Amino acid sequence: MLWLFVVIRTTDNYMTEQPKCPPAIALIEDDPNVALMLTRHLQREGWTVRHAATVEDGRNLLASQPWDLLISDRSLPDGDGLQLCGELRDAAHPGYILMLTGESSDEAKLEGFERGADDYVTKPFAISELIARIRAGLRIVDLQKALVASNRRLAELSLTDGLTQIRNRRAFDAELMTRFDVARRYQRPLSAVLIDIDHFKAINDQHGHAVGDAVLQAVAAVLSAGTRKTDFIARYGGEEFAVLLPETPLLEALQVGEKVRAAVNEATIRAGGREHKVAISAGIASYPHSQVRSGRELVHAADASLYRAKANGRNRVEPERRRERFASFSPAVPHLGARVPRRCITEVDDNRHSSW
Numbered sequence: 506m507l508w509l510f511v512v513i514r515t516t517d518n519y520m521t522e523q524p525k526c527p528p529a530i531a532l533i534e535d536d537p538n539v540a541l542m543l544t545r546h547l548q549r550e551g552w553t554v555r556h557a558a559t560v561e562d563g564r565n566l567l568a569s570q571p572w573d574l575l576i577s578d579r580s581l582p583d584g585d586g587l588q589l590c591g592e593l594r595d596a597a598h599p600g601y602i603l604m605l606t607g608e609s610s611d612e613a614k615l616e617g618f619e620r621g622a623d624d625y626v627t628k629p630f631a632i633s634e635l636i637a638r639i640r641a642g643l644r645i646v647d648l649q650k651a652l653v654a655s656n657r658r659l660a661e662l663s664l665t666d667g668l669t670q671i672r673n674r675r676a677f678d679a680e681l682m683t684r685f686d687v688a689r690r691y692q693r694p695l696s697a698v699l700i701d702i703d704h705f706k707a708i709n710d711q712h713g714h715a716v717g718d719a720v721l722q723a724v725a726a727v728l729s730a731g732t733r734k735t736d737f738i739a740r741y742g743g744e745e746f747a748v749l750l751p752e753t754p755l756l757e758a759l760q761v762g763e764k765v766r767a768a769v770n771e772a773t774i775r776a777g778g779r780e781h782k783v784a785i786s787a788g789i790a791s792y793p794h795s796q797v798r799s800g801r802e803l804v805h806a807a808d809a810s811l812y813r814a815k816a817n818g819r820n821r822v823e824p825e826r827r828r829e830r831f832a833s834f835s836p837a838v839p840h841l842g843a844r845v846p847r848r849c850i851t852e853v854d855d856n857r858h859s860s861w
């Protein structure tokens with residue numbers, strides 16, 4: 506028997522601070538004395554310094570090592586340091602670029618900024634002012650990093666169900682489109698499973714919403730544990746879940762559906778100081794099928810099967826029951842059609858989605 510103790514995770518763990526690495530500075534300078542002096546001063550500030558002396562070595566350094574701020578000379582043995590600056594900007598690299606150069610004319614400075622430099626310091630320079638400028642640059646780098654991290658967190662949150670921490674309906678709809686396109690293009694099997702907890706309202710009514718929430722979390726955990734990493738599982742609605750099974754024809758999808766149904770059925774969920782048992786009903790539909798031209802139609806067919814699972818007594822898995830009107834399988838992939846059980850190609854009898 507499977508026992509489930511529900512640990513409620515909150516979105517607060519997204520806010521956990523990551524340990525901070527010291528800022529990394531890439532220095533491209535061919536004058537060994539200037540390079541040595543700068544390296545010592547910058548390291549004294551606690552910054553990591555990586556050095557190259559040519560455009561070519563600089564290009565390799567920037568591509569192979571992480572860096573936050575680039576200090577580059579212009580006059581280098583094999584070219585102009587501004588060339589690298591332009592290349593980085595063309596590639597939309599967000600790093601901060603400070604040109605440190607003897608090219609001190611107004612035109613040279615303007616050219617530097619036009620090619621994408623964030624700051625332009627001319628030699629000879631005062632080390633204290635250079636360090637102050639680097640600090641200012643690193644503050645901007647920090648802000649940019651925080652913004653990128655925050656955008657990433659928001660994107661993640663917008664695709665995650667807050668209660669169960671699995672993907673939400675928005676993520677499912679996007680994934681369905683992508684995976685259906687792949688299945689259609691390469692004529693590969695794709696199955697959709699729609700799952701609904703049986704008599705869930707009674708749990709809320711008898712034990713309260715907090716227990717209902719804990720049951721939803723537990724069912725999500727059982728479903729996640731019972732599917733593969735390459736499958737895609739989401740909370741589809743209130744007490745409904747949806748699973749996409751790529752490379753899985755109907756017969757195998759039925760086995761997956763039956764496995765998770767049994768797992769939920771066997772689980773004992775401890776919540777609110779009591780033990781609870783729940784059951785799920787599941788409906789399954791598979792592509793390729795002559796009547797399915799989109800991901801929406803696939804889910805629509807799975808929904809019709811789920812409706813039948815409810816009507817036929819709940820705590821059960823029902824496959825699609827659609828009549829194939831014409832051959833839908835490419836001769837290149839004959840196995841796709843070969844294993845569909847007979848009961849799946851009889852006429853549909855539910856009236857909710859009469860076309861199925």
Ligand code: GH3
Nearest residue numbers: 701702703704705706707709714715717718743744
């Ligand atoms: P059936 O077997 O036909 O599916 O019956 P059911 O009771 O599961 O279905 P019904 O649609 O009548 O009730 C679903 C309930 O799920 C009603 C709603 O309040 C509850 N619900 C939806 N979302 C949540 C949630 O996030 N937390 C809790 N605790 N309950 C929820």
Ligand code: MG
Nearest residue numbers: 535578580581
């Ligand atoms: Mg030089």
Ligand code: MG
Nearest residue numbers: 701702744745
């Ligand atoms: Mg429901």
Ligand code: MG
Nearest residue numbers: 701702703704
């Ligand atoms: Mg239900």
